[in-house]
Amino acid sequence: MGAPPWKNHAVDLADGMSAAFERAAGATDAVFEREVHIGDHAVRLQFAAPALAARLWPAFAAFARSSTTPDLTISCWDRSATGVEPPPAPFSLTEFLPNGAVRGHIDDRVRVAQDAVMRMVTVYDRERRHAWVCVGDHSLIPLWVDRAPFRTILRWWADDSELAPMHASAVAVDGDGVLVTGASGSGKSTTCLACVAAGWSFIADDFCMVTTGSDPMVHPVYGLAKLEPDALVRLPSLAEHVVDPSAEQLVLDPGANISRGARLRAVLIPQLGSTTKTSVIPISAQEVFRELVPGSVLEGIGAGTQTLGTLAALLRRVPCARLDLGSDLDGVVAALRVVISGQS
Amino acid sequence: MSAESRLNPWVTHERLDDEVIAINLETGAYFAFSGVAADCWSLVVAGLDRAGAAAAIAERYGVDVERSRSDVSQFVTQLEAAGLIMGEADAGATPESVGLPTPNGPLAYTAPVVDSFEDLEDLLLLDPIHEVDEAGWPVAAAE
Incomplete structure (x- = not known):
């Protein structure tokens, strides 16, 4: 199976998302950061937008625990609120599958998904165990997401652990x-x-x-x-x-x-x-x-x-x-x- | 050659007793095989060729090898058409190395079939209603 040409740029995409999150964090008053436990693992959540935190944090709040060494970090920002865009997509439109996946990314270090309706870009670096999420505008997120945010990331992360x-x-x-x-x-x-x-x-x-x-x-x-x-x-x-x-x-x-x-x-x-x-x-x-x-x-x-x-x-x-x-x-x-x- | 040399690398599968579920993680298509089809699947992904798998099925189910050969060949053709298996069989693979589950009693033979639960064609390409935003990411087209 030949690798799509964009694969060489997937780590660059993760680096770009990381840098964009830092810019978004600088554009907001404060980054909302908390840790939760899932099974025996600690997960750190970072929101560079108060409105996003207000919507997505309550689903996790019951499991808040402090931790210095998270097994997964999720950094999330709102493009509308911060004015910070995600890096350009390194793949062509025909590489996107209707379920949000990008053709050919499954076994790789960097996994990518994109929701065209929510305008939400998700990039997960399995090696760094760090995911970045850029939401187009928090008002575009359907209400059901408030009860179960970041499911795609949690599935990817769990795939590399004993959790199913x-x-x-x-x-x-x-x-x-x-x-x-x-x-x-x-x-x-x-x-x-x-x-x-x-x-x-x-x-x-x-x-x-x-x-x-x-x-x-x-x-x-x-x-x-x-x-x-x-x-x-x-x-x-x-x-x-x-x-x-x-x-x-x-x-x-x-x-x-x-x-x-x-x-x-x-x-x-x-x-x-x-x-x-x-x-x-x-x-x-x-x-x-x-x-x-x-x-x-x-x-x-x-x-x-x-x-x-x-x-x-x-x-x-x-x-x-x-x-x-x-x-x-x-x-x-x-x-x-x-x-x-x-x-x- | 590995024990699963014929399996499409995007396909994950698991056998639970006499039921096999196989999933193409890239497209989301999934398939179920039970009974003869589950045994056939286990033999084929382990690397047996059509003749080897047919002989093993004929012996296990006590059916005529010609009948088994025809049914198994059609089944393998369906697996290839569905993109579940690819490449050549492994000359070193044997039915013994597969370790099919020991049956509790006599096994009833039915021709193996591929049960598919998704239409691959519908899943392969992006829905054309989408447009692209400034950063090159697809967005839903405006109403």
């Missing part, structure tokens, strides 16, 4: 957790929110990391969850955790109920049932494998070399079940408790 990103939600009780995955509308959020309302710990809404060491673990990345308005009708006790009740899109901040990680006891795929009772039906690991792959690997914009293997290793060790959801939400929580106890 999963498109799944997760909750835990007494340090034992379940991964809940499946298509949109399958009842993933309802399942997890019912557990949180019952006092369980929140781990993840749609995105988390897993490890398959001596004991498979699930690790949180973001501390916020999306809340559909009808969820408050069924689970009114969650109202006290809503960040801004007047917001266009309701967001849940579980606060003290957030877990920093749990032993992974089961992988569940919910589906909406037709009765009040919730049933747990054991299914094969292959069935879950097919369900988890599209979201956990294909969304990775070129990441996923390790994820597929970790996913298979996980499913060989952790029981899998389909959750036929009943309308009685107390019954859903009771069913998950049985799953975690290993008695289902």
Whole structure:
């Protein structure tokens, strides 16, 4: 396979992004800088724009911890607010794939993605473990990004570690957790929110990391969850955790109920049932494998070399079940408790 | 020659029991193989040629080698057309070196097929509605 001619310039692009971030930092009053932990790793976040920090930091705030040696640094600036452009693109238009990847960049030291709608350029230097993000204008960022920023970077970074990103939600009780995955509308959020309302710990809404060491673990990345308005009708006790009740899109901040990680006891795929009772039906690991792959690997914009293997290793060790959801939400929580106890 | 000499370097794959998922990380296309197709995949990416893979499949499933040869050949042609494998087979590869999982009982034979979950053609080129900004990066075209 011949290397595209721009590959020789990829490190220059990373250097250019680094220099541009420094200029952006100089153009703002102060750089907002914090560290968070994901699994056993420290991640440093730097925002050279107060408005960007105000939007993107809250998703990580629950996991803030000080660290002097981060395993990953993400430096982000707003082109509109600072007047600082990213370096010129060293590739032609035909090298850009619709998913934001750049053809041929996957195995290289520098990975690049670009979102044409958000006008967001992302460059990650795997050797330096440093990513730079230039956002065209923070007002162009869709609201959902506030709950889960920098997913592409975190997937790239995880690909070089023992962490495997999963498109799944997760909750835990007494340090034992379940991964809940499946298509949109399958009842993933309802399942997890019912557990949180019952006092369980929140781990993840749609995105988390897993490890398959001596004991498979699930690790949180973001501390916020999306809340559909009808969820408050069924689970009114969650109202006290809503960040801004007047917001266009309701967001849940579980606060003290957030877990920093749990032993992974089961992988569940919910589906909406037709009765009040919730049933747990054991299914094969292959069935879950097919369900988890599209979201956990294909969304990775070129990441996923390790994820597929970790996913298979996980499913060989952790029981899998389909959750036929009943309308009685107390019954859903009771069913998950049985799953975690290993008695289902 | 490596144990996966025929695999496209952009393709990652994993086998879980009798199911294989293969993903082209560059294009996002992904493929699933089960049963005979999963065994065939494991043999082919390990470097066996069509005849070697067909003989191994015929023996494992207790079917006529001529039938196996025809089915395996078509399957390999589909893998090549999908860009999953490339290059020449490895003369040193053997079915024993692949280590196919031990079956729990008699295996049922069905002709191997490639299940694709993406249309490669749709993913390869940039959506033409995009324009370029001052720094040369694509941006969404104005409404």
